[in-house]
Amino acid sequence: MNRTILTISIRTCCIVLIALTLQACSPGKKLSKDKELTLLGLGDSITEGGPEFFSYLFPLDSMLSRSDHKIRFIGPRRSVQQGDTLYHSGFSGKTAEYLAKIIDSVYTSFPADLILLHSGHNHFIEEAPVNGIINAQKKIIQTIKEKKPAAVIFVAAVITAGKLPKYEYIPALNTAIHSMVKEMNDPSVIFVDQQDQWDWNTYTIHDKVHPNRAGANMIAAKWYAAINKFLKTKP
Template sequence: MKKQVWIKMMLLLAVLTQLPSCSVSKSAIGQKLRNGFTVLGYGDSITEGSAEFSSYLFPLDSMLKAAGFKPTFIGPRRSQRGGIAIDHFGYGGRNAEYLAARVDSVYGLYPADLVLLHAGHNHFVEEAPVKGIVNAQRNIIQTIRKKNPASVIIVAAVITSGKLPKYEYIPDLNIAIKAMVDSLNDNHVVFVDQSANWDWMQYTISDKVHPNRAGANRIAANWFDAIVKISREKL
């Protein structure tokens, strides 16, 4: 009888050790964020910034550190402002499909604990690009989650633009991004609506697309709020 119990226990242990490691709890995620973590900003020029417009990475870094977090921004590209350098994978002029085609190699080299995904520009409405962008984002998410089951990905509904008709597809895109994130049913993948209360007339430079300083601060604040919420999660 004891032998049969022992055999059952060993079989149960074998099954448990084969369970996917993506079952990392929210409390473990929160603990990681409270103890220090790496961050990979993943997107286009809105992540990268330029000499003409602001990147959300700089105010986000300041907000996190002021709140007692210990972020380390990593990635193959670098932006500088006021003597401060921040690494990332923001690539001006590139679309979500381009970013998806490189996620395996980029994340393989920079396996960040936290990924901030904001990608949806650099298409034209005539391309009917929504489906392709969402598929690209799903590919990015699934590749990262497979490579690092402990990773957390915050996925943004992208900021809207006054550059029309080029970016008329963005409202439909954001609905589709939210639906895609919901369909994954993964507590390591979090949706943040960067388009909510976004006023391109107030928050962008003259091109009606890229964030000015106030816009970058607003984007950073949305990321920050999401990170704080995740850090407090308990099962």
């Protein structure tokens, strides 16, 4: 009798442990706002920043630090601005296709909870690059989701530029990005319209492409609004 009870108790404990493990590993489990989350900025020079222009990462970090969110920036590269250092995966001069090639390696090492994907520059209109960029972004998203189903990916309609005709393809690209995200129908893949209200005459430096301080602040504010909305906390 005692042996039977012991056997039943052991089986019951095993069932409970398995259930708890499955619940903890469930792909659909929502990220908790109460724990520290990690963030990976993924893109080109607009993410990385440069000597003459500003990265959106720094004003975004300031906005997040003033909120209730606990978010830490991670990535294989780092940028320094006015004494502050932030980590990211921004590669100046590189394309979405390049990011698609390295994303497996990058995300294996830096499996962030939140990913900000802003990539679409560094092509020429003569290349007719829209389809290639979209395919690259799909691969990036698929790779991240295979490795971490609970990851939340914010996908930007990239900022437009006055460097023409080189970047005349960007409005068509942004339409395609919006359609891509909509077709995925995944609440953890979120479209962020960085093109909306963006005026390169106002928000870029002399090269008509890279953001000035006001431009970086505007990009950061849109990322922040999207992150804040998803995490459902007050600003």
